[in-house]
Amino acid sequence: MAESKTEADTGQTLTTGQWIKQQNDLPRLDCELTLCHILEVNRASILARPERPLAARELVEINRWADALRNDIPFAYLAGEQEFWGLSLAVSPQVLVPRPETERLVESALALLQSGANILDLGTGSGAVALAIASERIDSKVTATDISAEALLVAKQNAEKLEIEVTFQESRWFENLTGRWQIIVSNPPYIDPADPHLEHLHAEPQHALIAHEKGLADLRQIIAEAPGYLDNKGWLLLEHGFDQAQQVRLLLKQSGFQAVSSHRDLANIERVSVGQYFHE
Ligand SMILES: C[S@@+](CC[C@H](N)C(=O)[O-])C[C@H]1O[C@@H](n2cnc3c(N)ncnc32)[C@H](O)[C@@H]1O
Structure with a gap:
């Protein structure tokens, strides 16, 4: 070197x-x-x-x-900040550096968001997705969670600095949550532990990146449990890996979601999959 x-x-x-x-x-x-x-x-x-x-x-x-x-220390960790959706976010090695492709998740959520809606961002990290949505729709009620107390501290500091209102809660996926949301978004860990790219991602928090079952374990859990936390006709929107769209669509359909589709990012990769849940 x-x-x-x-x-x-x-x-x-x-x-x-x-x-x-x-x-x-x-x-x-x-x-x-x-x-x-x-x-x-x-x-x-x-x-x-x-x-x-x-x-x-x-x-x-x-x-x-x-x-x-x-x-392989990301530039954003050295600078201590990263721009996402036009917002300058503080980042530290406790959180994943928000990535441009995740802006697709924000775009998809905004397109479905009705006035005054409540939204849940699972695994918020630096707060990127929750803060981007809340910055666009000040009449929405945004809740953001993470399993990591350190990540939530970074997200809260970002919310305070940007003067954006978001409610934060520590939770392992839905474990500590009660209530229902019109929209649930998540960019969960989705990298297969055997993925060779991980070698160059050693500075980033591994629990933010890696999911068992070939990267699908967290996506699978969120899809299975989300219906219990969605309003009637509520939407679940998930970011996933470049080659996981087909499996995520299948998982959504198997859990009873309708209007299932995938949205492409700027690199023309199916990056976000969504589904709507109807309670009978
Ligand atoms: C891929 S990062 C996404 C961070 C941020 N939402 C973004 O898009 O930049 C995944 C996040 O999920 C959190 N996470 C991992 N496992 C979790 C779990 N079981 N429950 C809740 N959050 C979890 C990690 O701490 C991390 O902040």
Whole structure:
């Protein structure tokens, strides 16, 4: 694995442009954003002034970030924040970094949301999905849960900072919940423990990623139990893996859901599956 060179190693002052060129094993965007954060400038300034020299103390910090990125530490953990649905969310290694594909789950929920509806977000992590929905529909009542008290602390801090109203509750899926919701959304763990990609995801909380039964155990449990917590004609919306849509649709149908369908993300992958439940 390549390591970043310091001024002492090279005996000369590096410019930002030279430093970016040296990091040829890292994505260029990560390098530019690292410089933005450490030098406290915007990206336009990095692009416009590649001849800007790096002071020794700046180089030490920049190289520390570059080495962390080489060790698969997500950029968002280093920066302590991630943008999701236009909201700047604080993130820490206690929560999964919210991903752009999860915005599809938000879009699908907003399309089904009626005025004044109550919504439940299971496994909220940083609060991303719950806060995005609540930010769009201030007349909705959003409840967000997680099994992790540490994750809920991050989510609560995000809600306070953004001044968005969400009720948080610690719960293992539906265990501590009473009541019914018009919409239940979840982006649960869905990675097969045997998935080789996990090797590069060691910095993220493993309980947020991995589900047994080839990644389907949590999806299966939520689908089986959701009817007991949905209003008549309520909707369940689930994010899942790129190759799980067919199995999730089948599970929804087996649990009695109707109007079952899957929605594609920007990469044209079936990413979210939904179903509506009618109580007889
Ligand atoms: C894939 S992450 C999704 C986080 C966030 N909703 C997002 O989309 O960025 C899954 C979340 O589910 C939580 N979780 C895992 N198992 C759970 C369980 N049995 N009950 C409740 N939450 C659980 C994890 O702590 C994690 O925050």
